[in-house]
Amino acid sequence: MNIHPPPFTPIQYIPPTSKPTILTTPITHLLITAHEPLPRGGNHWTIYIPNASTPTNTPPNTNPNANTTTEFTSIQIDMTPSYTTPPPNPGMKGSKGILVISTVPYIFPPRATKSFWVDIRCGYTVGDFVELLVEEGREKKLESPDGRYSPTQGASQLQHFPLSGNDICFLPDDTLIKAFQASPVIYDRGLERIVRVSEKLVIKGGRRTQPGEACILRVIAEAGERNEAYRIRMPRVYRITKVELDEYSGEWKCLILMDYIAGKTVEECWESLTPDKRTDVINQVASMMNTLQSIPVPQADQDMPGPMGHPRTPAHGGVFSLARVGPFASIRQLQEWFNGNRGILNECHKFHSQKLVLTHQKVLPRNLTLDEEGKVWLTNWSDSGLYPKGLTMWQLNRWSGLV
Template sequence: MTKVLASRQSGTKFPLDGYDITKVPDETPVELFNTAPLLHDYQGTRIVRLSRTLVLKGGELARPCEAEIMKLVHAKTSIPVPKVHRVLKIKTQDTFFGCQCYFVMDFIEGDTIQDCWEDLSQAQREDVVSQVAAMFIALQSAQVPQQPGPVDCQLCKAKGCWFSDIGGGPFRDITAMEDWFNRKLEICQSFKQAPDAVPPFCFDKLVLTHQDIALRNLILDPEGKVWLIDWGDAGIYPEGFEYAAIAARRWTAVLFTDMLFERIPKYLEMEWQLSQIMYALTTGQWID
């Protein structure tokens, strides 16, 4: 039998239950980062539960730009996303991806779609997929600044499956990002890892992009609403990046992905182009 974490047990007493988070000193949540009931701990990211309604996210990969894009999504779309209440202790020195921080956000009650998919009826699955499709379209349609990369940060690198393990940028503008991707294509072609016929990248439009719409990052709450979490790789990126990222992970959730692809626009050319630079994003990521 799987042990239920204390952070998910109804009888657990949390350290900031009954407190107004706006009046708690910055030091208090930071001190609780290592002692509050653990909700998630994976690859440099840790989330603990501060109260019945709030969590604290921190670690090597927690950045203020993640909190900022969640605020932007909340302001520009109707996508259900945890509300960010505070960003704490921003660090800009000696950080691999640009910045680090802690931030307090809402706790979303429910199960990940990854955990409950097999137990859903066909009608429930159809409803979940329709909600996710609406999220995809809302992200593509939102009016956003045409500055590529993480939001509101000139120091943070772009992260995600199209930027390798070491990230990319920061990019001063869309041309700089285009040049970066075309250099990756040149590397692949020079090492015979991509056909010479692959055309150079030409980015026309930037859109809000989550970059990791996967079953583990979708929470189904008790009312049947789907929430999109984990915005650590999100930013403003070329149209088509979102579709290509979902397509690249199709093997992890074939039925869900195929159902989703019936409901969203396809960007097959961008998907194909990005698939051709994988050598430069993996084995050859250190080649300049």
């Protein structure tokens, strides 16, 4: 007689009939709790979602039930090994984990050893949190090797955004600076960091975040408002603050408040795109490059190559990654620098003066975001500026391999 085990169910609600009630329960904060140490080291971590009547100032390392007659309940999100379904990686020990979601008559179990609160932005429910956990099949990848398991993946994505619901036009600069220091980081490459401060906004900062980036984005946005033909899908700049000299590089840096662009980078999703969609992405990028170079350059900047705005800063990115170069006072200075460094650049042709055009200078898959509608957005303008069209094409060909 062949007995087949039941199919693996990665998420279970206890009791099953409570699922609708659990999923619609609002979340104001989470309690991340470590239980007693495991025999092989580490801790078993569990998430508790207290009911709305739980005081937010309840100490996380004490049990409120022990000192009050108020009935506290919570929804527990826990992991337990399946014991029957092996992990997807043959080299791993243990078994796939099951996400167990249930209602319990307490918040702090007796075996809890450490806890801390995580505030959640308004409007979220348990269903939203579970959706984060299972996004892209993530629940199918949760495993319990060696008895160590945790459902805390995704908790950080529900962190409160400090500027949610605020009118950004009237926020003082100090508030933006504090938000940059305290908000969830979504991008960090050492010299540049981006944090998400609300559902629709981010703040970009770091030693390589300079006023010229905000300046060129504003020039392009204003051109698009005057003429629909000049519109480019890119982040919109709302505020720039904390403009100061960097003590290490001696260059200007700042914080920029701009749009959050939702989607996946082309670098992340390229392998999953169909040939037709790949062609469409390439055509969209080429169209944006042509549009960018057709936007009229402000009169005051027509003979000033390099990053836009004032104060002027050295050129960055592409061919200028080899050394600190500039600021250039004229196209002629740029021409002299380029022709004097042809040996280093491995370039046999001389550069001849051309009119300046707006350029991005870092058209790479990681800086192209594909939204839900299949539209490509051009992000990360940190190396942008005014450069001759011929030099821009040379850089794309030599550095990006996109031409």
